[in-house]
Amino acid sequence: MQRDYFNDVYDVVRQVPLGRVTTYGAIARYLSLRAGARMVGWAMNSSHGLDVPAHRVVNRLGVLSGKNFFGHPTAMQELLEAEGITVNDDRVVAFDRLYWDPSEELTV
DNA sequence: CACTTGACTTTAA
DNA sequence: GTTAAAGCCAAGT
Numbered sequence A: 001m002q003r004d005y006f007n008d009v010y011d012v013v014r015q016v017p018l019g020r021v022t023t024y025g026a027i028a029r030y031l032s033l034r035a036g037a038r039m040v041g042w043a044m045n046s047s048h049g050l051d052v053p054a055h056r057v058v059n060r061l062g063v064l065s066g067k068n069f070f071g072h073p074t075a076m077q078e079l080l081e082a083e084g085i086t087v088n089d090d091r092v093v094a095f096d097r098l099y100w101d102p103s104e105e106l107t108v
Numbered sequence B: 001c002a003c004t005t006g007a008c009t010t011t012a013a
Numbered sequence C: 001g002t003t004a005a006a007g008c009c010a011a012g013t
Helices: A005-014 A024-030 A038-045 A075-082
Strands: none
Touching (some): A005 A038, A024 A038
């Protein structure tokens, strides 16, 4: 079995509570990915068609870095707003409040 | 087969 | 405080 950490990433993202968001670095750190956060984003690129709420994953600044990859630039924002998350200027409002850390909620 | 790019993050100047 | 460079690994060209 190859390092299917893509699958691990998907699993973690799926466990993100509705109305919450997480960061690539948090996932990467939770999975101990030495690759860093980039591979998480790359994994998301392959998550198209899966039940992976990639719209809940943003960069550490709370910016919708991947909105451009959702087919439509506003799709990601629409999805977040549909979950009760306020998005302004492509950034998650109160990101610190909505930030969800897997290592905190999933327990170490 | 080698180089470039990439949905990132952190440290340094 | 803002801007620049380095670091990580994989996939595409």
